[in-house]
Amino acid sequence: MRWSQLFIPTLRENPAEAEVASHQLLLRAGYIRQLSAGLYNYLFLAQRSLNKIQKIIREEMDGIGGQELFLPALNPAEIWQESGRWTGMGANMFRLKDRNGHDLCLGMTHEEVMTSVARGEVRSYRQLPQIWYQIQTKFRDEPRPKSGLLRVRQFIMKDSYSFDIDAAGLDAAYDKHYEAYCRIFKRCGLEFAAVEADSGAMGGSQSSEFMVRTDAGEDFIVHCPSTGYAANLEKAVSQPQPPAVPDPEGDLTPEEFHTPGFKTIDEVSAFTKLPQTSQIKSLVMAADGQPVMALLRGDHQLSETKFSAAIGGPKELRPATPDEMRGWLGADAGSLGPIGVKMRVIADAALEGRRNMICGANKDDYHLKNVTPGKDFKATYADIRQVVAGDTDVITGAPIDVYKAVEIGHIFKLGYKYSKAMGLSVLNAEGEEVTVIMGSYGIGVERILCAAVELYHDKDGIVMPASIAPFDVVITPVNIADAAQKEAAQALYEEAKKAGLDAVLDDREERAGVKFKDAELVGIPWRITVGKKLAEGKVEVSERKGKKSQDALLSEAIALVKAGI
RNA sequence: CGGGGCGUGGCUCAGCCUGGUAGAGCGCCUGGUUCGGGACCAGGAGGCCGGAGGUUCGAAUCCUCUCGCCCCGACCA
Incomplete structure (x- = not known):
């Protein structure tokens, strides 16, 4: 073409x-x-x-x-x-x-x-x-x-x-x-x-x-x-990093404390001077309209996919609305917790065995400390946590990437x-x-x-893999007005087609730079440039990938490209 | 659906705040010079400024509504 x-x-x-x-x-x-x-x-x-x-x-x-x-x-x-x-x-x-x-x-x-x-x-x-x-x-x-x-x-x-x-x-x-x-x-x-x-x-x-x-x-x-x-x-699945500080020892009794205006895990963490890993994050979800509470360690994120599976795959799962939360628990998001609730409670496996943690009190601007999962509230444990970078492999403990x-x-x-x-x-x-x-x-x-x-491009454009590039090779006469170049390029093009290559002849009346730029932008894997070395019977064969080029005899150029593809 | 941004020649954008009837670069067309890395000179075509309504003597510019596109979030066989 x-x-x-x-x-x-x-x-x-x-x-x-x-x-x-x-x-x-x-x-x-x-x-x-x-x-x-x-x-x-x-x-x-x-x-x-x-x-x-x-x-x-x-x-x-x-x-x-x-x-x-x-x-x-x-x-x-x-x-x-x-x-x-x-x-x-x-x-x-x-x-x-x-x-x-x-x-x-x-x-x-x-x-x-x-x-x-x-x-x-x-x-x-x-x-x-x-x-x-x-x-x-x-x-x-x-x-x-x-x-x-x-x-x-x-x-x-x-x-x-x-x-x-x-x-x-x-x-x-x-x-x-x-x-x-x-x-x-x-x-x-x-x-x-x-x-x-x-x-x-x-x-x-x-x-x-x-x-x-x-x-x-x-x-x-x-x-x-x-x-x-x-x-x-x-x-x-992964192993989470251990809590940043160990839990207090002993069977302590939950105790309410005032947390005026502190709602997020970050705020409560800063206020209590205890890390996020000492907090219990309580999320209320509506599963087909029914309330279900998800508990996570403060620094962890809920995986809705895992959570959905853990509660039996409801048709609809969404975070509860502020009105629903208030109606079900009597407090706003930011002061919610699992103690004394009537709904299903699913706790992430990372909370199993922890003790004396901090959670919301279901009373605005109040939290509880010394809360021990299993003792102070009942929950079903399941892996409902999203893996984060920094976790380790569940079997070997080796670091993982995300x-x-x-x-x-x-x-x-x-x-x-x-x-x-x-x-x-x-x-x-x-x-x-x-x-x-x-x-x-x-x-x-x-x-x-x-x-x-996405994988293969550079500042000049696409570096398309040869197998899916729109053309295998472009034949570029530097100056189409030059009869010898034009003729040689035309011959190379015919030869390329005969050799089974998807070839395109860049016969535009454009300057060489424009044609080179376009061919590189489009990502044609090979280019045969017909220019001044034609006088010596040579052309330039260049590969888009890596921008490598070499001179070749007119008679060898096509075979060279063919071998490269 | 929530939050943010943007709609002005084919493309990228300026002009808008502070209303006075539209510009630049690139591209395109014609002619000439050039010709191995997005040339240069000269001439030219092309936009009722997303749409509707309003304010005003006068709206790309101000106000209201609306449509579209992009980004973040929610969502995602």
């Missing part, structure tokens, strides 16, 4: 609205343009990259026996009602009505549709196992789209679903996906980590997320370099959630009806592109 004919609208300056590197660079390099919040036009370059990513995905999915389908993005409400997710998905699902007033939605994922396909057709264990996948547009009415392509309202997802007769079959399908995903991300040139994850609203037992480390990400990963333990913060990451893939063992709810069963060899066990496996296609840009 000839650059002069292409639509590659590069910008010299960063658009004002872009914050993260991938957003800025994809805009500047002319890959994408925004249509609206969370909606992007994928221009020529983005489309080429996304096509390459999808090609890799298809090859690997086909490689594990996946069969590609294509299901409607527009779904009837009925199947979502059957699975219970019509209400479960809440406001995150785009909903609409057709002309007859029937409820429809735009699919966020396709468990329901896939299950409905299977239940109509799959009758016998002999037809299992199956792995079906599609590459489809998904819709989510995000409360806050952000960070360019990282969090959007419409995006491309490869989603696959496995159907098996038993748990061993599911395990095998899950493992196949795990390995295929590793190959996909590796082929896309990404450095990534597979981590233990919470299965959240998807339901199911086991799940792994594939994460790329970047500050632009929204997830936090807990990682122990010495043991290899890696998990999403929602799910991660870092930000973006999720590019997620695999789940769904179990029977959808097949049971929607009646997907087959006859086994004994002629008995058994419910099919399912898995579900997603990849965010654009997120691979974003992650690559």
